Amino acid sequence: MNTLPIARWQKVFAAAIAITGITSTTNAVAAELLRGAGDSFAQPLYQRYSQEYAQQTGEKFKYTTIGSGGGIRLFINKSIDFAATNLIPTPIEQNQIKDGLLMLPTGGSAVAIVYNLQNVSQEVKLSRSKLAQIFSGKITNWQQVNPSFPSKRIQVVVCQDSCGTSYILTKYLHKITGGEITASRSPEWGFSVYASLAQDSAIAAEVRRVDGAIGYVQRNFALDSNLTIASLENKSGNYLTPTLEATQKALGNVKFNDDFTTEDIADPEDGYPLASLTWILVYQKYTNEETLNSTKNLLLWILTKGQALNEQLEYTRIPEDIAKKAEKAINDQLRIIPY
Numbered sequence: 001m002n003t004l005p006i007a008r009w010q011k012v013f014a015a016a017i018a019i020t021g022i023t024s025t026t027n028a029v030a031a032e033l034l035r036g037a038g039d040s041f042a043q044p045l046y047q048r049y050s051q052e053y054a055q056q057t058g059e060k061f062k063y064t065t066i067g068s069g070g071g072i073r074l075f076i077n078k079s080i081d082f083a084a085t086n087l088i089p090t091p092i093e094q095n096q097i098k099d100g101l102l103m104l105p106t107g108g109s110a111v112a113i114v115y116n117l118q119n120v121s122q123e124v125k126l127s128r129s130k131l132a133q134i135f136s137g138k139i140t141n142w143q144q145v146n147p148s149f150p151s152k153r154i155q156v157v158v159c160q161d162s163c164g165t166s167y168i169l170t171k172y173l174h175k176i177t178g179g180e181i182t183a184s185r186s187p188e189w190g191f192s193v194y195a196s197l198a199q200d201s202a203i204a205a206e207v208r209r210v211d212g213a214i215g216y217v218q219r220n221f222a223l224d225s226n227l228t229i230a231s232l233e234n235k236s237g238n239y240l241t242p243t244l245e246a247t248q249k250a251l252g253n254v255k256f257n258d259d260f261t262t263e264d265i266a267d268p269e270d271g272y273p274l275a276s277l278t279w280i281l282v283y284q285k286y287t288n289e290e291t292l293n294s295t296k297n298l299l300l301w302i303l304t305k306g307q308a309l310n311e312q313l314e315y316t317r318i319p320e321d322i323a324k325k326a327e328k329a330i331n332d333q334l335r336i337i338p339y
Contacts, residue, residue: 032294034061038071038084039164040200042278044220045107045315046084049306053298056305061298065199069162069185075281081295083281086164087185088261100284102333104260104326106302108251108316110242111168111274112222113230114207115214117142120149124230125239128176131232134214135173136181137191142212155194157206157215162186165200168276169216175266183266201225216274219247220314234273244314246272256322260329285337292336299330 036046046063054060063084066074071083076096084106094101113131115124124145126134133139134154142149159166162185174183182188194210197203200217204225207213214230219242222229231239240246249271255263262277282299286292303323310317318326 032059032290034081034291034294034298035064036061036071036082036084036280037064037066037074037080038281039068039086039278040065040221041068041086041109041111041164041218041276042084042106043200044218044224044313045109045278045310048309048313049302052306052309053301057297057301059294059297067159067161067199068164068167072162072281081282081291082298084278085281086276086278087162087167088279089281097283099286099337100333102282102284102329103279104282104299104303104329105256105262105277105318105322106280106306107310107318108247108275108277109314110219110247110250110272111165111216111276112219112227112242113214113216113232113274114204114222114225114227115230116207116209116211116228117149117152118211122146122148124228125233126230127233132173132177132181135169135189136177137189152212155210155213156189156191157195157197157203157210157213158187158189158193159200159203159216160186160196160198164276165216165218168274171266172274223314232273234271235267235269240272242272242274244311244316247275247314248316250275251277251316260322260326282334284333285335287337289336292334296330296334300327303327303330 043065050061050063068085068087071085072089072093074080075083076093113126130139130145139145140154142152142154166187167183167185170181170187171183173181194213195206197206200221203215204217204221204227207215208225208227229241231241233239250268254265265275267273282295303326307317307323
C-alpha cells in the first residue's frame with residue numbers, strides 16, 4: 001500500500017479543505033462550479049483559461065496549484081472534478097479511479113534550468129554531461145562548469161514530494177546517462193541538496209535569493225521571477241533556451257497513443273530537450289447531469305477556443321487532428337450512470 005509522508009499529507013489535506021471551502025462559498029452564486037487542482041506546470045495556462053472562459057461563456061471554474069501528484073491523489077479521492085498533470089497516472093493509480101478516466105492533452109511547455117550567479121555576466125551553457133553531473137552531485141563548484149566562473153559552491157534547489165517537473169528532468173537525465181540516474185516523481189538525488197521545496201513559485205524564490213543556486217521550474221515561472229535561464233545542449237549538440245519555438249520543435253514529432261498518452265519524448269533530436277505536455281484528467285461516469293454537461297462544455301472549449309490562448313502564454317497547441325479525436329472521445333466516453 002502506498003503511503004505519504006506526513007508533510008505531504010498535510011499539503012493534500014490543506015488543498016482539499018481549500019477546495020471544499022470554495023464550493024461552499026460559491027454555491028449560492030453559481031449552480032455548478034467545477035473544481036480542479038494539479039501541477040504548477042500548467043497553472044498560468046489554467047489561470048488564463050479561467051478568465052477567458054468566464055468572459056466568453058459566463059461559466060466559471062477554479063484551479064488550485066498543488067503539484068501533479070497531489071492533483072492525481074485528490075482526483076482519485078473524488079475531492080475535485082478534474083486534475084491537471086504532466087505525469088501519466090500509473091496503472092495502480094488508474095485502477096483506483098472507480099468512475100473511469102479520460103486523459104486529454106491541453107498544451108505543451110518546458111522546464112527551465114534557472115540559476116543565480118551574481119557578478120557573472122557570461123551566459124551559463126550546460127552540456128548534457130555537466131547537467132547530469134550537477135544533479136547527481138558530481139559537480140559541486142561553478143568553476144567546474146566554466147573555469148572563468150568564480151569558485152562558488154553550487155547550491156541545488158529541487159522540487160519535493162511527487163513532482164511533475166522532477167520527473168521531466170530525471171526522465172531526461174535517465175536517458176542521457178544510459179540509466180545511471182533513475183527517472184522518478186520523487187527522486188533520491190544521491191547527495192545533499194541545498195533545499196527541497198514544494199511548487200515552482202517557492203523554488204524560483206529560493207534560487208533568486210541564494211547566490212550560487214541552481215534549480216528547475218516551468219519556464220513561465222522563470223520569466224515571471226526574472227530568473228536567469230541556462231542554455232542546454234540537445235541531442236543535436238545545439239545549445240538552446242526554452243523558447244516557444246524551441247519547445248515546438250521538441251514536441252513537433254510527438255506520437256499520441258489511442259488514450260492520448262505519448263511516445264517517449266525524453267530526448268528529442270531537435271528543439272529544447274526538457275519539454276513536456278500537460279494533460280487534464282476527468283471522469284467518464286457521472287451521477288449528476290449538470291456536472292457532466294459543465295465538464296463537457298469546459299473540455300470542448302479548451303480544445304477549441306482555449307487553444308488560441310496557448311501561444312500567447314508560450315505554450316504549444318495540441319495538433320488539430322488530436323484535438324478532433326479528443327472532442328470525439330469527450331462525446332463518446334462521458335456518460336451518466338447507469339448507461
